[in-house]
Amino acid sequence: MKPTVQTLLDRDELGLGLVTPADGLPTDALAAPVAWAHSSDLVDPTPFLDAGHVLLTTGTQFDGDQTGADAAGFAHAYVERLRERGVAALGFGTEVIRDGTPVALVEACTRLGLPLFEVPYRVPFIAIAKLVADLLSEDAYARQAWAFSAQRAISRAALRPDGLSATLGELSERLGTWVGLVDATGALDREAPAGGLAQPALGEVVGEARTMLRRGQRAGRTLLAGESVGEPQRITLQTLGAGGALRGVLAIGDSPQLDQAGREVVTSVIALAGLSLEQNRNLDRARGHLRTGLLRSLLSGDTALAEGVATEMWGPLPGAPVRIAVTDAPGPAFDRMSELLELHVDERDGRLFFARDDDRVVLVLEAPDSALAEELSTEFEVPVGLSDAVGLDALAVAHEQALRALDRAREAGSRGSDDDARTPRVVAFDEISRQGVLAFLARTDARAVAIATLAPLVEHDEASGTALVETVRTWLEHGGQFDATAQQLGVHRHTVRSRIALAERLLDRDLSGFHARADLWAALLAVQ
Template sequence: MAITVGELIALPELQLTLLAGKGGTERTVEWAHTSDLPNPWRWVGARQALLTNGGAIPTAADDQIAWARSLAEREVSGVGIGAEMGGSDLTDELLEVCDDLDLPLFSIPYPLPFVAVAQAVAESATLAQTHRLRIISRLYDFMSRDQTESLTGAEAVSTVADIIGHEIAIIDDHCWDSWIASEALPEWVPQLVEQRGRSKRINVPTVWESPSAEVAHLVPLGTLPGALAVFRRSHTSSSDQSTLLHAASVLGTALSRRELQAMHVNRVHSEYLSRILIDQNRFGFESSGWMHQLGYSGQVEAVTLLGPPSRRESTVSRLQRHGVRLEVTLQNERHLLVVQHNDLATTLEHCLEPQVRAGIGLAVDTGVVHESLKQSLWAVKTAPADASASIVHYDPATPWMGFHDPQAGEDFVNRILGPLLDDTPSHAMLIETLDVYLKENRSPQKAAQHLVVHRQTVIQRMKKVEAALSVDLADTAVIAQLWVAMTVYRALGDSRASGQFHRSRR
């Protein structure tokens, strides 16, 4: 690895002498730069040593202090001053401030050329680069082997940790919990977060140092949005930012591949769950046998998620990472979840993304899972949109528009709109037109503008609605019933795809 200032001074062939700043001798030196310009901090920086004849060092003590502080601010590793080169005398104040700043100040004996010091640093840097390349090579060798090895996510992280000589934790930057459901966080991660405080999400590599001098590198995994790798070096290794970035890239690829595999399993189960719901709604059979094939028995709860698609998906993924057992399917711009978890509401609140609202149905036997799904949808769709709560529980004791449960609402909708609730495109068009017509206060002109059709087309469609439902739209009582039916219909969702509101149920 790169040589430290202390190791450089200790080289017997150089005969360097430490003058001040002993506390900074553990700093690494990757390069040595010679400069006698008045403002050398413009030309040297972190992990670099400044070598100077001292001609540009100010004479006054206050100016020497400012000179040293400027170099320390640039995180210069150390300063070597050529002896007997006619430079300014070093004041006691300068030596004292270098001690305070842990800025190593060492003397280069005459006539030792500066190039000898630079060469010693360069040779060490070459060895460090060779070591770095070996580690990086091992990282990418692991990445190629990982395609065929059946390691878990935790095992992949452990393998990378062994290669780079660091402890590694993968955390969720939303809640700072473990990204891998089966892997508990090392005790130093919560301590570090508690000392530092939960800041906003980290988008760039960051270095944290706790009050106890515990240093951790935090690197976002670009291929795995929301995941953050935390690196903590062991006592036998040093942290090289370049190596850590490569390690983060390898980890991101490895964990992303496992996420894709999990998504494939979810997709297969999603299709299976959709089939269960469709057949259960249409034909009224019990789905316990099929749910058992998915590994479920006993009671389950259903959850409906509404909101931006990406945030809904993120919420589902986070629930799974927090150990929540669930199956999920996507229908009509909402996620439907079947869940088994001891503390669903608390965990859901913890994992819920902003702008996502959730409805939770009652716990039911697996044989009637669709009933809980109806309840969850009923809960979230009938709750006030401006309510502060993001999670709504179904409560049969609380009526909505006179209905205590979705079944009563569905029966009412089937009774009023039944003839139009089949799968034919023409009837779906009439339902849509009726909905817009009522929302626009029965104005054919405004409804036509909304539907982008001619006004006369709306009038003709409404005549077909009257004929299909055997009603007179001039009757106020009829309009009242249709308005309630359409409001409940929207609350339950246009669920023809899942079999709800199917005429065979009448």
């Protein structure tokens, strides 16, 4: 610990006596750190002083002939210059030039809050300067020893199974403050201690980290978070990784340990964290390639190979019956999606498999676990297709079903209202398989043809206020039975006959045959 004014006063060998009343000084005046001790009898020694210095004087600059207002004014101006310079304390050597300390100087120091102590004649100023130098050397050695010990502990922590978390935890403990890591996607990846920084300060830190990541440049800055609730906290942020390829942002709360030695420790953690994140990225990429290869084995029917490798790496494959879920994996969200799925894999001791397939993510999950598809759709705002429940020997079929369901989920978002489009949905294959094979005609090209086919009926309904489209749909749903259609629509059967005849003329086709009816029904499905 650096020496303070109180440290000097407490040294019995110096015998220093505080002249200014302690209770009249600023609260932290005696706890102010001392950076050096310097002696001078100049009228204005401030050009040779720095903040934190203790000035020692024998008082030759104080004219013994001055009395009253002159002496008080001179002393006040002298002390005021010292205070403005940041001098920590003033020591007056007695019985050298004059007996005791000038009253005007004592009053000025008391009034301006500058600690003033007397130095006995037997104590040379050099003894005080030497003591300060020795204490500063001891502090510097202690801080270097602390930094060395901290760096060793952090290096050992980096070798643990979850080296990055252990490293941040060790840094937090050594600094006695909160430490957090925001990953490359802008999410809080980990922190120590957990919950150590409350809202809204945490949200402000994450928001600033995201701004730094978007800029893509190596940078460091200090943020005063939590001011809005009257609890400001000084947080230091530093990017990790090279410019243009940032891996995250390290955030560190304020700490008295963040001196030169503390900053050296933080620098080593930044290097270790950057290296760890880069290694994790490379490892994740390799594991991702492995997962993709195992997915292809599963879809080709080689479940034994995939089962053996997956069990060694993550745990057993899901038990049958299983479903396959397929979702879009936009580039910026893929890393976050992978991290979330890795957590789910750990929670299930395996029994969940996922892999990247081009621009999609494919999940193999146990049939009762299909709520995970809803979680992905909500969390990442992506459409998800979900297959029927099948055995492990039918994964290729399930994969094709999930792809078709994903197509329909995409369409549901693109054709819905603005609110629907912002909330992609999960579509299960059985939702569309119940509609039959004709349901798959509802694609962009088939829809355009269907709209053109039905245009004469739609235009007539709009121009004349008729209900030809509704009548034709209901008639086809009832197998071409006029009585049942009339009953459903609440009109006379002759009205239905008349409308169908008009529809035949407008469409220029005979609806008495199966082919024409099937084609018209497909058109209605495609625009539904």
